[in-house]
Amino acid sequence: MNLPNSITMSRIFSVPLLIWMLSPHFPHGGWHGEQEILTSLFFILVSISDGVDGYLARRRGQITTMGMLLDPLADKLLITSAYIALVQYNPHVVKPWIAVLVIGREFLVSGLRSIASTEGFTIAASDLGKLKTVIQIVSVVAAILAHGWYEWRFGWFIMPVDLIAVVGIYFMALVSTISAVDYFVAFWRKIEKASSGRRKHDNDFVLSRGKKDLPAAKNLT
Known part of the structure; x- marks a missing residue:
């Protein structure tokens, strides 16, 4: 297994650890916000690895079928598990319907990609989809931090963590x-x-067959 795929696999294996870090069983060291800070840093680090494995795969020419399969799977497992865990961890911020929406959206896109693949074409990720990914990472980190703080005070400046x-x-x-x-x-x-192309091809085929049969039909008259 090459390095990019190893990073992708590590992201998949990090999912149970993330769920544990967002559970009441996570051990506390005694200082306020320890769980929130450590979990946020861990989630950010794992999320960054998504870009790292893709960059290394392209740079090294190690784009494989296995990597193309595992990379989106790892992303979906990470983000959906985070929102599911946050429903219990911070229900004030993450409502159950939010998790259902995120999971439903991922199922929809995966289904459409599968159909597109069988039809022989792909749909490239749009800028809106990339923006969605960034916002998801930011919102997960904000929801984790909001579990421990309502706001941060830096002198006269107040950062409303919960509102954010x-x-x-x-x-x-x-x-x-x-x-x-x-x-x-x-x-x-x-x-x-694709359907229009197939219909045009079928019509051209029927017309061409009709032209070939035409001389034979004349000979019968």
Whole structure:
């Protein structure tokens, strides 16, 4: 197994650890915010590895079928498990319907990708989809930190941690919905184009067969 795929596999294996870190069983060292800080740093580190394995695979020419399969799987496992765990960890910020929306969106996109693959085309990730990924990471970190703090005070400056988390989560839900619709529209256009191409090919085939049969029909008259 090459290095990019090893990094991808480590991201998959990090999912149970993330769930444990977001559970009441995580040991506390005695200082306030220890669980929130450590879990946030861990999630950020694992999320960054998503870009690292892709960069290394392209740089080293090690893009493999296994990597193409595992990379999106690792991303979906990480983000969906984070939101599911946050429903219990910080229910004030992450409502159950948020987790259902995130999981449903990932199922939809995965299904459309599978259909597109069988039809012989792919749908590239849009800028909106990339923005969605960044917002998801930020909203997860904000929701984790909001479990330990309502706000941060730096002298006269006050950072409303809880408010940022709530706004981030709902903004993520909005962007995820819009990106899913955008992906579906792109998928539908490609399907229509592929169907039109097949219909045109079938019509041309029928016409060409008709022209070949025409002389024979004349001889019968």
